[in-house]
Structures are given as structure tokens and as C-alpha cells.
Amino acid sequence: MIRNHRREVTVAYLLILPFVLTYGVLFLWPTIQMVYISFTDAPLIGPGEWIGLENYIEMFDDRRFWTAVRNTAYFVALTVVPNTLIGLAIAMMVSRLKGWQQSIILALFFLPYILPVSVVYRIWNWMFNVQFGILQYPISAIAGERINVFRTQWMFMPAVALVTIWWTCGFNILLFLAGLRSISPDIYEAAALDNANRWTIFRRITWPLIWPVTALVLTIQLILQLKIFDQVYLFVQGGRPDPSMVMVQYIYSQAFQKNQGGYAAAIAVALFVIVIAFSVLQFQVLRSRGEK
């Protein structure tokens, strides 16, 4: 078939134009603006003076910035790997069920994922409530007394991580389940004839074959959890935010509470660089491991 090459290219450009425009207006331009503002002393609204690297220099000496970085890293450590492993474990259990039983159990595990964060916050705040929270029964059974979990410094992050895992696990289960279903049942039958016990089957068959999905889930999780804001912001309400401040929360507080647009932009650029660096790095490392 003879094709009119130039016309095809024109049509192609026309077809991607709406996306390119939206992407440019809603992502590219604001990102460039953010980087520009980070070199100024702009307030939240309106322009500021060019001050070069001053915001970045200030950031490196800012104790609260480093607290936010540490807290974010801690939260990522508490959620990303556990969430992935729990998702895989539950998916493997759900995959053993058949038919409608599987659908119902899967729906139950997926249900939290569709809740808005405010509802999640209400549910868990009630459950942890010092006076009437149902979780105070096991807590007082173990600790001997009721504990206000979200007002106890060392418990705050682990508790928010727990809630986050409960909230977001359903999606990972779904991804893992799709991955598990793509493994041919014949392979498990061959392994059964090959004298493989269940642990060997997991270690040498399921784990390596599910690895691409695991790499994907880990990367999605990492990006998502580095941007943690809502849960921490909500659960800290009424308490002292500073010790448990995470990066996005610090950006928010600098921009919207302290009216420091330029400085907040500098922190946002830092977070942006961290997210890109980590996710690209992680995905590359995970992918190459899987290919070996």
C-alpha cells in the first residue's frame, strides 16, 4: 500500500495534540515555574526577587527540613516492602480460592482502597480512640494501660504506616493476583511431579515468575509513599506536627502557612529529584535482577 507519509505524520501530531497541550499546561509549565520560583524569594502569591541558590543553602541548614526527610524515609521503610510482601501473601492465599468465594474475598480486601482518605482517617481514629476505641482492648491487654497511639511519638509513624497498608493493599493484591494467574498451572503440575515441596515451589517457581510484578509494585509503592501527606496531616491534627513532619507536609506548611512560596518550591524540587532518582534507580536495579 502506498502511504502519504507527510499526511500521516500530520494526522499523528493532530491526534496527540490534546494530550501534549494538557500535559504542557498542567504539568510541564508548572514544573518549570516551580524550579524558577525556587530561585526567588516569592511569597505564596505573586512574583519575588531572584536570589539564586539562597533557598537551597537555607534548606541544607534547616533542621526541620532534615527531620521531614528522615520522617519520610522512615515512613517509606515502614510501608513499601511490608505492603508489597503482605500484598503478595494475601494474593497467594486468595488465588487458592475458586469462583465466587475468590470474588467475595478479593472484593473485601479491595474495599478499603476505594475509600477517601478522610473516611479512612475517621475509621482508624475511632478504632484507636483512647476512651471507646475497639483497639484499646488489645492495647491495654498488651501494655497494661490505654495508650493514645497518635499522641505517642514513637508509635505515630508505625500506626500511620499500618493504616496506609490496610488502605492501599487491595490494589497490590489485584496486581499480584493478575501476575499469579498468568503463571500456567501446568508449571505447578510439572513441579509437583518434580518432587518440589511448597517452599521450593514458592522460592524457585512462583517468586521468580512473579518478580516483574513485584518490581512494578515496589516502584509504584515507593513513588506513592515518598509523597505521603494526607494520612500524616490528618492523624496529627490536634497534636504537635513538627516531630512527625513529612516532606510534602513541610512544603505545605512553608507555602500555605508561612507564605514562603520560594522556599517551599525549593523543597518541592528536592522531593522531585529524590522521587525521580529513587524510582529510576530502583526500577533499573529490580529489572536487571529479574533478567539474570
Place this chain on the structure above:
Amino acid sequence: MSDIVLKEVSKSFGAVSVLDKVSMHIASGEFIVFLGPSGCGKSTLLRMIAGLEQVTSGEIYLAGERVDQLPPNERGVAMVFQNYALYPHMTVRDNMSFGLQNVRTPKDEITRRVEDAARMLEISQLLDRKPAQLSGGQRQRVAIGRAIVRNPKAFLLDEPLSNLDAGLRVRTRLELAQLHNRIKATMIFVTHDQTEAMTLATRIVVMNNKKIEQIGTPMEVYSRPATRFVAAFVGSPAMNFIPVESVTDREGRAAFSFAGQQPVATTVPFAGLPSTGLTFGIRAEAAHIDPNGSIEATVDVVERLGERTLVYTRLADGASLVAEDKGISSVQAGDTVRIALDGHAAMAFDEAGKAYHAA
């Protein structure tokens, strides 16, 4: 040594029965082929011997030991799957070693056995590749190699040639026969392809509709089919069936009459034949175009195959009959021809499908 005995083995999935009281005895070193149309239960039977499917009732013995309640790995059988079921993330060497590693075979022994098998199957140069880098035929060999290294009591092969292209299928078929001659292991091979069954089997188990129709050597199954189903399923072109109008006794032997035709004398004993509901059966190679033949028919289609010619004809009552003619045949479509039927090769079937053969 490694004979296999099935005693009244039945299988049902819920209310649906797929195998009904199947019994057989497979001698050590036999090459048995389960032959039948799809859905006849042949694969299920194989999977039950492997332990991948539970028996609903009945007993399975392997080398004298009852195995029907044992898990697959304790039965000492190896299976080659239809789509090979190779571990996609492992190299060929690891695929073949996996089973031995799981029973803690010493490393040097694994290496020796894998390399021996690879040499036998001519896949030594492929040991470090992954299944995705192999052709269909090579994957097939790896799957067989994986079975061989375990030195099993029996090889179970589930339609292993069906995913290969025609040329490769014939070659692999020959190689499988050679392999069986060399290692002399008991093999059970499931297929719906009668050519594979005829060429490979020491005995064929013809199955249909949950039951065994016949167990016999390829030649028995071909020339003395136990039932009409076997007669129709084995052989190409399929056996001719002509409804019988009446049957008469000629010195103890049956002569069959068909609507509007001269009777055909056969060597089938008259005694024991039912008088009604009979169908006459004869293969194309026993029906020849012959000016003195007893059957008159009109030619529909002529297939010239070189060494012989197949003539598809229609009788006056509408029954179809495929006859053979010599290689250089002058018969044309539309001709009226006469066909001679060889009474020594004829058989009859009653309404239930049971066969009556020439003595």
C-alpha cells in the same frame, strides 16, 4: 518391573462422569497409546496415573505398589505435557536438573545425568539457553529430557506432538520410537491422532465416551476392530459402512444383501449373527473397481494418490462407498462402475456396535 495395573478406575467431576470403570494391565516396557476423540477421558486417565487428578473410585498399581492415594512425586512417574510446561525462567540445564535437585541428588551425578540425556536428545549445545530461545521441537526435546533424567518407572506423554508442525511431528514420532527401543521404559502416550497411535504403540487402548472400546496391537485394532466405533475411528479413509437388507446362510458363512445389489459372500460365520439391524463394514483397500463386481455404484469424486486411486461412490439407496482402484485409473466422476468386495476382509456390526469378524 514397572508394570501398571488399573482396576475399575472411575472419575467424575461433580455429577459429570468422565471415566467409567476402566481396567487394564500394562506390561513393563510397553509403549501404550491411549487413542480417542477429545473428551473421551484419555487425558484424565493419564493424569490420574500421574497423580494430578484424584480417582473417584478404583485402584492403580505401579510396579506392584498401590499408588492411587499417593501424591504425584511419590509415584515415580515423569510426564511430558502437551505445551511442555518448561520453567520459563530457568535454563535448559536447570529445567532438567530441578527434579533431581529436589531429591538432593549429588551435584556431579546431576551434571552427568543431564549431560547424558542432553547428548541422547542432541540438545547439548542448548543447555544454557532459556525455553523462550528454543524452537518448538527443541522445547519438546527438553521436556522429554526432563523426564528422562529422573529415570522414572513410567513416562506419561500427553499429546506431546500436537504443537509441532507436520514435518517435525513425523520426525519426532520416529525419534520417540527409537528412544523407547533404547531405554525400554514403560510409556503411555495420549493422542487423538490415529497415525501416531498406529506407528508408535505396542498396544493401543481405543477409548470413547468414558470407556475402553478395545485394547490391542495396532494391527488387531486395524483389521479386527472390536466395535463399530473403533472401525470408524482407526484407518484412513474411514471404513465403509453399508446397511444390510438381509443376511443368508451359505454353508455356515454369511452372505449379505444390500438394497438393489447382488448379495456379497463373506467368510463371517453365520451362526450368532443377529438377523436384523446389521451393518456391513469393509475398508477401501478391500473394495476394488472390477467389471465383474457385485455392487453397482455412481462415482462422486476420484482422488488420485499416485500409487493408488480412491474412488468415492454412491449406491442406488444412497449409501456411500469408498473403493480403491489401481494407480493409473480411468474412472471419471459421474461414471457408473462395478465394485468387488473382498469377503475375507469383510465384517458386520450389530445395532450395539459389536463386531462380527471373518473366521
